[in-house]
Amino acid sequence: AFLPACGSDEESENAGPTDGAMDSQIQDASIFPSWAFVSIAEVDPTIIVEMRYITDHNFLGTPVRGYNAAKCLLTRPAATALAKVQTELRPLGLSLKVYDCYRPQGAVDHFVEWAKDLNDTKMRQEFYPTVDKANLFRDGYIAEKSGHTRGSTLDVTIVALPAGEQEVYKSGDALRECTLPADQRFKDNSLDFGTGFDCFDLLAHPENPALTGPQRATRMLLRSMMDKYGFKGLVEEWWHFTLRNEPFPKTYFKFTID
Numbered sequence: 001a002f003l004p005a006c007g008s009d010e011e012s013e014n015a016g017p018t019d020g021a022m023d024s025q026i027q028d029a030s031i032f033p034s035w036a037f038v039s040i041a042e043v044d045p046t047i048i049v050e051m052r053y054i055t056d057h058n059f060l061g062t063p064v065r066g067y068n069a070a071k072c073l074l075t076r077p078a079a080t081a082l083a084k085v086q087t088e089l090r091p092l093g094l095s096l097k098v099y100d101c102y103r104p105q106g107a108v109d110h111f112v113e114w115a116k117d118l119n120d121t122k123m124r125q126e127f128y129p130t131v132d133k134a135n136l137f138r139d140g141y142i143a144e145k146s147g148h149t150r151g152s153t154l155d156v157t158i159v160a161l162p163a164g165e166q167e168v169y170k171s172g173d174a175l176r177e178c179t180l181p182a183d184q185r186f187k188d189n190s191l192d193f194g195t196g197f198d199c200f201d202l203l204a205h206p207e208n209p210a211l212t213g214p215q216r217a218t219r220m221l222l223r224s225m226m227d228k229y230g231f232k233g234l235v236e237e238w239w240h241f242t243l244r245n246e247p248f249p250k251t252y253f254k255f256t257i258d
């Protein structure tokens with residue numbers, strides 16, 4: 001049987017504990033461990049799921065390997081903690097919306113292959129308008145060993161209810177910079193966090209001083225709610241969170257999302 005890749009070199013914000021309660025139980029990271037993972041829809045069906053990497057509307061401009069179903073899979077402790085955040089947000093007329101959850105290692109490998117082709121800048125205008133493609137990994141916007149692959153990391157935003165309409169992206173549509181004001185960039189139904197999702201830019205850094213007061217407050221709301229239930233943010237991306245006490249801090253899973 002395949003033994004999972006293990007190691008601790010990962011995005012610095014995501015360094016987990018040195019050992020995980022469940023790591024030693026993993027036999028084969030290529031097989032879906034249903035005892036350890038769950039679809040968020042089964043835990044809280046009110047959380048909006050908009051898995052971007054199964055679509056063309058992402059920084060590659062093409063569906064990513066390993067995403068065969070639009071499911072948000074998370075480890076059970078991460079899913080339970082996320083449902084608690086949702087329970088606090090709902091009475092405020094707000095809901096979480098997830099863009100990415102568990103990410104198979106094959107998908108990360110696809111990101112790495114894409115990054116090597118510096119001529120493929122199809123989606124640059126929207127997703128990394130000011131950063132050289134060659135620097136996206138170096139600058140911390142994408143990780144070769146990602147917390148997502150350990151199953152307790154997710155990309156998430158907040159939507160006001162009832163959820164507003166969204167634009168539908170079709171391959172080849174004109175792109176607009178993710179750093180533009182909310183009424184000029186891609187029309188997501190998210191609250192205004194100052195940038196779009198997967199906006200690889202200094203403006204996506206949670207503490208960027210150029211944000212307006214309301215944008216800062218929206219980021220603080222998400223971060224404080226996620227923090228309250230055990231998630232830690234990332235310095236480069238306002239949407240990315242990892243469960244601090246993640247059950248598999250050393251296991252990079254390979255199973256596909258089916």
Ligand SMILES: C[C@@H](N)C(=O)N[C@H](C)C(=O)O
Nearest residue numbers: 140141142143146147148
């Ligand atoms: C690619 C982006 N959504 C993301 O999740 N970035 C972090 C750094 C990662 O790849 O783990």
Ligand SMILES: [Zn+2]
Nearest residue numbers: 154155240241
């Ligand atoms: Zn992420």
